[in-house]
Amino acid sequence: MERKSHDGPDATRPEPATSRLEMAETEVGSVFVSNYPPYSRWSEGDLTAFDAAVHAAPGADAPPLGMYLHIPFCRKRCRFCYFRVYTDKNADEVKTYCEALAREIDAYAALPITQDRPLRFVYFGGGTPSYIAAKHLAELVQRIQAAFPWDNVEEVTFECEPGTLTRPKLENIRELGITRLSLGVEHFNDHILQLNGRAHVSTEIDRVLPWIHEIGFEQFNLDLIAGMIGETWETWRDTVEKAIDADADSVTIYQLELPFNTRVSKEFMDGTLDVPLADWAQKRAWHQYAIERLGEAGYVISSAYTMVRGDCTFRYRDSLWRGADMLGTGVSSFGHISGVHAQNTANWTEYLEAIAADRLPVNRAKTTTPQDRLIREFILQMKTGAIEASYFDEKFGIDVLEYFADPLAELAGRGMLTLRAGGVDLTFAGLLQADSLLPAFYDVEHQNARYT
């Protein structure tokens, strides 16, 4: 699992009206913002707009096109997981799903909106894409490439869970054309991994790291989560050192989010949780430590969550944060086409039935206004830690420093950002809680909307 701009908490599991429940010392909730307007504003009513969008030819000024594929399988469900994943599907069911995914991609390839439009980025996310057997994965990639050649693809990301990898499987993944391997380590301490219900153990991480470097991917990203259940300063410092030793091109650090639909949130709410949970201030302190320590080791800040080395880029993220179109494929996926957001059904049976009936499995959508798109790009780019007003002036003809003058002044007053000629810079304190600042820029009608 890597936090992606396409996804949010599993939309089939309702959250209370506020997505964050404040408590004296510990909080259950989620502040991660991956899209705008909030998912709760998407509806069946806008499906006709999505249908019209995909049946229209792309305009001359159409943005870059990407594809996200959701692989919803995991060996075991983590205690804090809120994604649409299955841990009980057998090999035949996985094969059936991959076939359905390939048919969904074929369907998109036949639609007017994708004609003469090369794919620029591809993202295999989950769940656990590396859960799929090498043979089925190769068949799936062949089908995708037949529908959408990868000649112009600049980046193909593939998420992996350490315990699902063998050296031959990693070699196969490399040969398929994956350029960016993202390893969901999350933590190096076995006790923490076990407490959080992760499927892998540290020896599996240690085993795959040399293979990744020997096989050689254009980019290797390693994910960490600050504030997992049972975390202490000692375990976190050790994990950060091991992440540095892993010699990745980028290290992504999240603060543990606990939406209400996770196992651990339920245990916390009903008083049966037997371990303490870190509060947001503690998680921010650990996050800050990781950024500072990685900085000393030669990494630089690429976003609130990502530290990179050298010329490492992340095209998927940067494209989406600048308004790219993306085909969201697979159960529960989110996509965006010609100004219309869309989400596939999160129900396994409904997904397969729609594909069998030659229908796209989209079940809710949201037409965005130019103002929505301006706000969306503004808040997503805010996560990089800096806003350049000239970008928005050129694209939207709006001076964002004036347009957002009130929330910018308010956040500047709280020490979260500084204003400069031509832009905005988040302070370090602002960067560490970037997502919690973003609703201040929402249109008033969406400010208190439920997230999903």
Ligand code: SF4
């Ligand atoms: S690896 Fe864990 S957190 Fe990630 S999708 Fe699977 S069950 Fe959820």
